[in-house]
Amino acid sequence: AATARRAAAAGVDGHLLTLDRGDVEGFLAFSPRRSLREAVWRAFTTRADGGGHDNRPLVAAILALRQEQAALLGHPSYADHALADTMAATPGAAAALMMRVWTPALARAGEEQATLQALADADGVTLAAWDWRFYAEQVRRDRYALDGGAVRAFLTLDRVRNAAFAVAGRLYGLGFAARADLPGWHRDVDAWAVSDADGSHRGLLYTDYVARPEKHGGAWMGSLRVQEALGASVTTPIVYTVANFAGGEPGAPAGLSIDEARTLFHEFGHALHALLSDVVYPGQSGTAVSRDFVEFPSKLMEHWIVAPEVLGTLGVPAPLIAAIGRADAFGEGFATVEFLASAIPDLALHREPGVADPFAHVSGLLAQIGLPATIAPRHGLTHFTHVFDGGYASQYYSYLWAEVLDADAWEGFSEAGPFDPALADRLRREVLARGDTRDPMASFVAFRGRAPDEGALLRARGLAPPAIMTPP
DSSP: OHHHHHHHHTTOSSOOOOOOHHHHHHHHHHOOOHHHHHHHHHHHHTTTSSGGGOOHHHHHHHHHHHHHHHHHTTOSSHHHHHHTTSSSOSHHHHHHHHHHHHHHHHHHHHHHHHHHHHHHHHTTOOOOGGGHHHHHHHHHHHTTOOOHHHHHHHOBHHHHHHHHHHHHHHHHOOEEEEOTTSOOSSTTOEEEEEEOTTSOEEEEEEEEEEOOTTSOSSOEEEEEEOOBOSSSSOBOOEEEEEEEEOOOSTTSOOBOOHHHHHHHHHHHHHHHHHHTOOOSSGGGSTTOSOHHHHHHHHHHHHHHHTSHHHHHHTTOOHHHHHHHHHHTTTTHHHHHHHHHHHHHHHHHHHHSTTOSOHHHHHHHHHHHTTOOTTOOOSSOGGGOHHHHSSSOTTOTTHHHHHHHHHHHHHHHHHHHOTTOHHHHHHHIIIIITTTTSSOHHHHHHHHHSSOOOTHHHHHHTTSSOTTOOOOO
16 A cells, blocks of 8 residues: 555556665565565665666775774774774674674574475475565464464554553653644654653653655664753753654554564664663763664663563454564574674674775675575665664674673563563663763673673574573
């Protein structure tokens, strides 16, 4: 329905599909027409790779300028410069973490591919990259009784947003009141006054969730004003979260996939980090922390949308909740390999000065570590905006390190209960409120009582048996 409306608005017959990730991944999962899946996949993975918007020369130029900057600042590489004040501290430590996860993830992806190929055999198809999501959706539906279409009927945009607000209320005592009197920058933008449990004003939140032609693709959180206390009174934050979910039919709510609902919770986690900040200096406020710590609160927040206690409040039937739980682990091999196939080259390109041809170098690196032809990197270099336009240069790995922290933290909530008040209070006081006022490892230890357990990530992703533990 959304693609038909888009086509009508553009004055063309049929359906108009954008190259936004949400559109593309939904199409690859549900379209039975293999030739169209291939066409869409190729268009998506070759964005800005040649033609009138060719970013290839810019990639090489940016890498060279970053190396020059690092040398001027006394660092052997840009990666050494960028990681100097992170939790990983060195490129070697970040690379070692990724390779420790890569090996079991590659093995799990191989098992998943064998399962998908068995289905593809019935169609006379040799599995290709544009087939993976289509057959994976069949596995989730047939083996785990998870119907993606049925999930969308319950995970409507308004319900998921309200569930995020409710979770923040139960964890931190926050309230969210609609402010129709505050104008947004578009009719789809909503404003919310955020209050603490005692009724005091905590800040403002703007939400901008629906895709439109002029919006940048993806999802993100930002601040119009950060919390600080330099003046006579505390300055409260004004933050916003943005996504690109397809709108519903006129008068009907937009339905979200599980992954899209996770995205909403993820960006809301960033917003809570900003809203719950309690520091003096604006430069240390909220999300102004090291790159490999900033994703911890947001990754942790994703767990609540798939918690049975939350799905139940959305009206999701118990059998479907159970199916989501069973199916959640399937595809973790693919997801991990897809991510690391972008993160490993990012670090390598910024760690190895003087690479003559970045594209050939990355191709050789991915072949060397065994990336299957059926899995493409999550981001190609010519459209890798996290790294070339978003502040994650040599630090895209930080999502993985954040998962180490969040998997360990979620094990704590799983043991104590997802809304345990003592644990939630420690998370607020020791992590969310602290900003960049102390070393992030000290904040994690103050919250969890010890250093993070890396094994929690492997257990959470199904890449290690539950009995395997890495000492903290």
